[in-house]
Amino acid sequence: MAEEGKVPSFEEAISRLEAVVRELEGGGLSLEKALELFAEGIELSRVCSRNLEAAEQRIAILTRDDAGSLSLKDIDTMPAAGEGNSCGV
Structure with a gap:
């Protein structure tokens, strides 16, 4: 994801999430690597969701x-x- 401790912007998070999905869909990963990427994807989706909720509140x-x-x-x-x-x- 982004630097440790730094919350990525929505754009950074969605871009990385797309890359994670492509990598997972590509296959050929060890189970451990796939689980690691899946966990990262879940966290990125949470970051995106929080960003969208904050944007809705500001609208x-x-x-x-x-x-x-x-x-x-x-x-x-x-x-x-x-x-x-x-x-x-």
């Missing part, structure tokens, strides 16, 4: 309500483009 839009107060609104609850989104920002 919120700052909106202003009728009283002028600012609030965070999840993007999933926002009207689609062209549906009269009256975002006051």
Whole structure:
């Protein structure tokens, strides 16, 4: 994976995960090497999952309500483009 103690970025993790999958699919590995790669792949998938969850949490839009107060609104609850989104920002 990445340097010891350094959490890879999403892009680094997904790239390495793809390489691990290719190596496992290629076959010809000893059982020990395959298990080592499988364990690395599981950890990489967890890193990717955590990165995606963090990104989802950050995808919120700052909106202003009728009283002028600012609030965070999840993007999933926002009207689609062209549906009269009256975002006051």
